[in-house]
Amino acid sequence: MSADEGALPDEGLSLWLTDYRMDVGEPWEGRRLVALVGQSAAGSLDFHVHPDGQAVRVWMLEVYPGFQRRGLASVLMDALYAAYPTAWINHGTRSRDDARWWNGYRDPHPRRNVHNRPPGEWAAYFDAVEVASDKAQLVHRNDHDGLDGHRDAVYRYGERGEQEADGYLPLYRPVRAAMLNPAAQPLHGATRLFLPPRLHTHVHDESQDAASRAEALLQHLGHDNLPRTRWYATRQQAFEDAHHEEVFQNRGSTQGGHACGVHAEPTGRGLSSLPHRDVRARGLHPCRRRHPRRAGRDVLA
Incomplete structure (x- = not known):
């Protein structure tokens, strides 16, 4: 939690890991983690899970107006790590606000963050060149906004990683989307x-x-x-x-x-x-x- 975040709400916070299906053209299963304050949705974390449960791609983290700057974003991300305790986490790129939040967030398991590890360890799940591109964008944003971005934990922070990543592309194993078939299943x-x-x-x-x-x-x-x-x-x-x-x-x-x-x-x-x-x-x-x-x-x- 960053220093300028307030206390968690007193109304009663609960977390709901839903089976909500996101239609974004992603073959992995889409899930949504919802933070509820009382009976109101206060924030959500959308992500996709590999069929074997050992890799997660973060799609969108959002805290809704009226509940911001109270630590809910950190609670949602911590809950994602806890829900998939052995999975690789790919955070992708971040908006300016997200980058500032991440700068103050304490990653509970930095060794499971694909940005922090060599491509050979996770390249079967994620396109290594795409991850290298995401990292380069984050470096540019951090430099522009004067953020540290946990650079000491990031694998080869600020270095050109496309050539190394290109060598791991043969390890990547894309997943075919599972389609519902009304002719064969209830x-x-x-x-x-x-x-x-x-x-x-x-x-x-x-x-x-x-x-x-x-x-x-x-x-x-x-x-x-x-x-x-x-x-x-x-x-x-x-x-x-x-x-x-x-x-x-x-x-x-x-x-x-x-x-x-x-x-x-x-x-x-x-x-x-x-x-x-x-x-x-x-x-x-x-x-x-x-x-x-x-x-x-x-x-x-």
Whole structure:
């Protein structure tokens, strides 16, 4: 934490490692670490994880207005290191504000930072020439802004590293993106509904049969007329996506958002042979309002 950062908030800080999916053309799995103060999103750290879990690429670190300069950026980065205790971390480049923050941040495991180690140790995960280019940009920014940038820890700080990096390119092993296939696997989605008060009460009445509550939702929506949703390989990911939307929209309603799950069964046919609307929702599952730290407990079968 830098010297000019204030104390952490008193409202109750919690961290949520989500399965939120980022669509940025990256074949590695996108994850988001969210800092919550009370029920409000205070900051987030977006990153990508290699399929074997041994390499992480930082995408974006952001603390939202009203929560800045209180140490949350450092808490989020520390949590990322803790969540992947043996993984290589590639921080990429940084904006001017990010560079100033990094200058005051204490890296908990500098030997896992790819900028600090020879390319031969991590070149199977990251393009060594790209990393060398990122480092050169950081050196230029640090020199321009008069920052140290932890230069003593950086491998060959300020030296031209492109030629050395070029020799390690054959070690790089790109990853092919894993695609969801509705013809071969069950898919799960979730959407948030804002229900009339009486229907909301009925759907959340656990003394009623779950099937009848799901039927009431379908009657309200109209059969075969479910809202558009994003699809996931697991139900947990689907409901976390819906909760993520609720947290970041911050509607402030105590009785509005109601998550319902949509389950699509595979047809067994190739994608090219699927007629329009052939893959449909086969089940609708009402659930209670979920808390992000109580994953997997609020779905009614």
